[in-house]
Amino acid sequence: MKNYYKISEFAALCGLSRDTLLHYDRIGILKPAFVAPSGYRYYTLSQFTTVDLIAVLKASETPLSEIKGYLQNADVPTGIRLLESKVQDLRARRAEIDRMLQSLEQTLDAMREGEESVCGRLRLTRLEERYLIATPTGYRSPPTERRFARTMQAHFAACEQCGLGAGFQAGEIIPRERALEGRFLEAYYFSPLPGPVEHPHLWICPAGTWAVYYYQGGYDELPAAYALFLEELERRGLRLAGDVYEQDVINYLSVTDPARYVLRLSAPVEE
Known part of the structure; x- marks a missing residue:
């Protein structure tokens, strides 16, 4: 298993576009694990979980600024409050879709x-x-x-x-x-x-x-x-x-x- 993935490889792995990862890097929501002297951005497999969390929170209509704030100051109580709020939002949306x-x-x-x-x-x-x-x-x-x-x-x-x-x-x-x-x-x-x-x-x-x-x-x-x-x-x-x-x-x-x-x-x- 590879330890590091170039941006295009990681984008394909996550089902995202390269431009999306570049945007996430620019706004500071998901930065590469490191940037080589050549300028190539490299990501690790462990960052896939972060990408998945961002995708779920985005789908629940969480602004990127709020996601960034949580990821930069992540702790258990804050995470519980955020996810409980999103669970309630998604349940309400599911009920509306059911109707x-x-x-x-x-x-x-x-x-x-x-x-x-x-x-x-x-x-x-x-x-x-x-x-x-x-x-x-x-x-x-x-x-x-x-x-x-x-x-x-x-x-x-x-x-x-x-x-x-x-x-x-x-x-x-x-x-x-x-x-x-x-x-x-x-x-x-x-x-x-x-x-x-x-x-x-x-x-x-x-x-x-x-x-x-x-x-x-x-x-x-x-x-x-x-x-x-x-x-x-x-x-x-x-x-x-x-x-x-x-x-x-x-x-x-x-x-x-x-x-x-x-x-x-x-x-x-x-x-």
Whole structure:
């Protein structure tokens, strides 16, 4: 094993460019083990660990000036404080990435579901117990744009408290009594949860037989979609056994024309 490596050799060993090592030398964060009279810079294998630490700290968004300060005055207590801080930062970033992945995966699943759906046809399916975060709207009449925005903002804040990402897959809930009366005013906005959480807005969808109905059209056609859903239930001899849930499976994230949106209506039913 070699004791000393020229700068180009050491750069290749570390997966860095020669220019990066020259920059580190200039700012004093990582100097060569020695410089020969010829001007060649030489590094030792033991410096590889320092390069690895610099890479990890840089990836955790630590400024080079802070890294330099630590390396020049390294001691155990300072190192513990620095690394504990970076561990917390990376865990927060990982949680944020997990939320983004969850949002994108849910949206992707919905798009695939919408692509495979048959609109205007009712189907029955057996579903296990599911969990939602459901924020009450408090609406007594159709909301203004401002009130709708405030309510959705409150819902997304609740989702964030539960570790959910952006609200790409928010839906609405129409209480059973309202639906049977033909009053299709949403009482809750909801987003799916991967499991139960401790939150006042936790909502449990019961296991059982559910009717699912896909409707193609824009949001302004939702009242007509709800009415068709209930008519189809009656035609099939099914009784609404719970609230009605609406969730987009294809919307503005997939198509530009609202007439091509696909809305999924579902509810627990009994024969």
